[in-house]
Amino acid sequence: LEGKSERFLRNISQLRHECEQRGILLLLEKQQARSMTFKHIRGMTYAQEVQLIQDKLNKDGRINYNELSFLTHNILVNDLQAWARRNAVPMLDVVVLLDQDRDVLLSWVHLSPRGNRMIATALAKKIEELLLES
Numbered sequence: 001l002e003g004k005s006e007r008f009l010r011n012i013s014q015l016r017h018e019c020e021q022r023g024i025l026l027l028l029e030k031q032q033a034r035s036m037t038f039k040h041i042r043g044m045t046y047a048q049e050v051q052l053i054q055d056k057l058n059k060d061g062r063i064n065y066n067e068l069s070f071l072t073h074n075i076l077v078n079d080l081q082a083w084a085r086r087n088a089v090p091m092l093d094v095v096v097l098l099d100q101d102r103d104v105l106l107s108w109v110h111l112s113p114r115g116n117r118m119i120a121t122a123l124a125k126k127i128e129e130l131l132l133e134s
Contacts, residue, residue, distance in 0.1 A: 012080065027089075050070070094122075
């Protein structure tokens with residue numbers, strides 16, 4: 001994991017710069033995900049799943065590739081959220097948005113049509129808010 005977050009945030013900073021150069025507002029999303037360890041995740045929040053995988057790692061000293069990817073995802077999205085706050089970049093928290101409906105995650109990050117509609121509706125609302133502010 002060493003250096004991964006730094007490279008990721010450097011790329012986001014470059015993307016922000018490119019957007020600013022072109023007069024484009026950058027709107028980030030804190031993306032929801034799942035480890036694929038648990039078959040049924042409805043009612044299990046993202047944070048709870050992170051904790052279960054972290055507990056498994058602490059107990060067994062090892063986790064599988066999907067679980068490692070999930071914990072890496074958690075680090076990256078939390079670092080992204082902190083970066084967005086520091087840099088006053090707007091962000092939609094999809095983790096919170098979908099936390100009570102995580103069954104819309106069909107794979108690691110791919111969503112059902114209902115999940116996509118939920119995000120599209122929230123994005124439209126967030127964009128409208130940002131346009132009204134400017």
